[in-house]
Amino acid sequence: MEIANRQILITGASRGIGRAFAKVCAQDKAFLHIVLRQRDEEIVKELQEAGAKSVTIYEADLSSRESVDGLLAQLRDVPVDILFNNAGILTGGLLEDQPIDNIYQMFQVNINALVQLTHGILPGMLSRKRGKIINNSSVSAYMNFPCASTYAASKAAVAAFTNCLHLELKDAGVTTLLLITPAIKTRMFDEIETLYGKNFQVPQESMSPAKYAQMIREAVLHDLPTLEPAGLTGVGLKVAKFIKPLFDFEISRRFRRNS
Ligand SMILES: NC(=O)c1ccc[n+]([C@@H]2O[C@H](COP(=O)([O-])OP(=O)(O)OC[C@H]3O[C@@H](n4cnc5c(N)ncnc54)[C@H](OP(=O)(O)O)[C@@H]3O)[C@@H](O)[C@H]2O)c1
DSSP states (O other): OTTTTTTEEEEEESSHHHHHHHHHHHHHHHHEEEEEESOOOOHHHHHHHHTTTTEEEEEOOOOOHHHHHHHHHHHHTTSSSEEEOOOOOOOOSSSGGGGGHHHHHHIIIIIHHHHHHHHHHHHHHHHHHHHEEEEEOGGGSSSSSSSSSSHHHHHHHHHHHHHHHHHHHTTTEEEEEEEEEBBSSSHHHHHHHHHHTTOOOOOOOOOOOHHHHHHHHHHHHHOOOOOOOOOHHHHHHHHHOOOOOHHHHHTTBBBBBBO
C-alpha cells in the first residue's frame, strides 16, 4: 500500500519505533493521527517539518479499556487506511518477582488494547475495501527466553491474532503486516538489561529505530504479510522455530536462576 496521502494511525508515537515510523510517514506526505499518553507539541512540529500533510494528536492511556473506548469514539469519522498497533510495555525477570499489577497492565496495552483498536477500526476499512493493520510483535513470540514469560506470551498472542486475521481478511481489500521485531535501540531495549540481566545474559546487538522504520516502510509498500529479522537474529529465529531442542540448549547456557 502507498503511504503518501494515506490516513495513518500510530500508537506509541511518543518515542522509539512509533515515532521513527511516524517521521518516515511524514516524509512520505501522509495524514498522521498519533496516539500519545500526553500531548507533545514538539512531536507535532517535528512531523510537520518532516512533511506530514496533517498531524492530529489523540490522548489515550491504552492500559484502560475506557480510554480505548474514548479513543475509538474520537476516531469515528476518520477513514483510517493504516493502523499501526505499536505501543507496548516490557515486563521481565523471574515470574515470581514480577509484580502482578505490571503484568496486568502489560497485557492490557500489548494485546487487549491492540485487539480492541483493531476491532473498532476494521469495520470502516472493510466497508471502504481498503486498509492495512500493522501489529508489532517480537522475536520473543517465537524465541522463548527465560525471564520473558509474560512479555513473550503477549507477543505470541499478537502474532497469533495477526496470523488468524491475515487468513480471515483474504479478498477483503484489507491486509495485515506482522512485525517480528528484533532488538531495536529504544528505551525498551535499555530496560531489557535491567529486567533480565540478573539471571540471563542478554544479546547486545541492536538496530536503530530509524533504520527499522525504513524496513517497515518497505514492507508496507510491498504489501508483505510479515517482516522477519535477517542476519544472526534471523538464524536464531529459524532455530527456535524449527530446531527447538537446540535453541533451548543454547539459551539455557546463558541462564542462572540464582545470581
Ligand atoms: N525495542 C525493541 O527491542 C523491541 C523488540 C521487539 C518488539 N518491540 C515492540 O515494539 C513496540 C515499540 O517499542 P519501542 O521499542 O519503540 O519502545 P519504547 O521506546 O519504550 O516506546 C513504547 C511506546 O509505547 C507507549 N506506551 C506504553 N504504555 C502506554 C500506554 N499505557 N498507553 C499509551 N501508550 C503507551 C509509550 O508511550 P509513553 O511515552 O507515554 O510511555 C511509547 O510511545 C512495542 O510494542 C515493543 O514491544 C520492541
